[in-house]
Each structure stands twice: as C-alpha cells, then as structure tokens.
Amino acid sequence: MRQRSQDRILQATVELVDQYGYARTTLGDIAERAGLARGLVSYYFDGKRLLMQSATHRLMHQALATALDGLAADATPEARLALGIDTVLTLALTHPRVMRSHLALILDPDGGAFVQDPEQRRLGAILQGLLEGWGAGDPVAEHAVLRSALMGGCIGVLLPGAALPLAPIRADLFARYGLDWELGTPPGDRPDRRPGPGKPGRPQRSGSGA
Numbered sequence: 001m002r003q004r005s006q007d008r009i010l011q012a013t014v015e016l017v018d019q020y021g022y023a024r025t026t027l028g029d030i031a032e033r034a035g036l037a038r039g040l041v042s043y044y045f046d047g048k049r050l051l052m053q054s055a056t057h058r059l060m061h062q063a064l065a066t067a068l069d070g071l072a073a074d075a076t077p078e079a080r081l082a083l084g085i086d087t088v089l090t091l092a093l094t095h096p097r098v099m100r101s102h103l104a105l106i107l108d109p110d111g112g113a114f115v116q117d118p119e120q121r122r123l124g125a126i127l128q129g130l131l132e133g134w135g136a137g138d139p140v141a142e143h144a145v146l147r148s149a150l151m152g153g154c155i156g157v158l159l160p161g162a163a164l165p166l167a168p169i170r171a172d173l174f175a176r177y178g179l180d181w182e183l184g185t186p187p188g189d190r191p192d193r194r195p196g197p198g199k200p201g202r203p204q205r206s207g208s209g210a
Helices: 002-020 027-034 038-044 048-069 077-094 096-107 118-134 139-158 166-176
Strands: none
Touching: 002 027, 002 038, 002 048, 002 096, 027 038, 027 048, 048 077, 048 096, 048 118, 077 096, 077 118, 077 139, 077 166, 096 139, 118 139, 139 166
C-alpha cells in the first residue's frame, strides 16, 4: 500500500507539472490528484523539490524500461544504448515542463544537493547496464559522463529563446559512443556533420577505463 501511494503521488506530480508547471502546482493539488490526504505527501516526500526530483527520475526510468522491453531479445548492445539515449532526449520534447523544471531545480545552487533517491538509483542502474553491455571499462564513471551529456542535450532542446533541434544534439552523442544514426529512433534526416577529433567511439573490450 505504501508503494502504491507513493506511485500515485509521483504520477500526479508529473501530470500536474506537465499541465500547469512547477510553480503553479502545490502539494495540495498533488494530494488531490492522487486521491490521498495532504499529510501523506509530506510524510513520504521531504518537500516539493525532492518530490519533483523523484517524480522525474521515475518518469525517466519507466520510459527507459518500457522502451528497452520492446526490443528484440537479440538486440545488440549498440541498439540498446542508442534507444536509451533517444528515450531520455525525447522526454525533453514530450514532457518539456517536467524536464525543464527538473533541470532548473537540480542546477539551482541554493536549492540543495543532487539527491540519489530510489528512483534515481533505478534510472542509474539501467543506464549503467546499457554502458556495461556496450563495453565501458568503468560503467559507473561512464554513467556520470553520459548523465551529464544527456542533461546538456535536454538543456539544449529546452533552452528558451535559443533551443537547438534534437538532431545535431543526438548526432554528437551518437558519435561519442560510435553508434550508427539509424539505430534507436532517428528524428528525421541526419544533420551534416564536420569531422572532429576527440570522439572515443566504442572502447576496446580489454580497456580498463571509460
């Protein structure tokens, strides 16, 4: 019952922020949408900011798990990683208010430190598993790099007044990991790219670092 109540609160948070934005969504609104007493929201989550963080991490890990479950059992590690990257980047387009609010909160130096809550750990475990299958020598360290790159990509898509198309952001990430453009869910035509140095591509299986 505890888990069901928490899931309803997290789902209600995403729905309301999607609809009204973070600032206009109150804990009372979330409790009402979830069909629970207001006190339960505060009991399970220490404030609106941490609730928003958990709700977004849950959105991401559920989207990733659902997308990967749809792949064939014999899908290559490259295909799995490509779909994982595409799934997270696409959330910036399908849930812009949620993703923009999440990024603003975790980048706010006065809002508190980044919290590794259970939802974030589930998300991290999925991404680390994709990187391990791809061949990262240190999946934990490479996960930190990928997480930062995905955050930067989402910011690029969402930046008010200076947003970039998804395609060039995706192309840079795919180049880093040596992934073919056709893998995952390509967003239209491949952008023109100038060759550049420093793209590691897929590491050698015998390598000790990522």
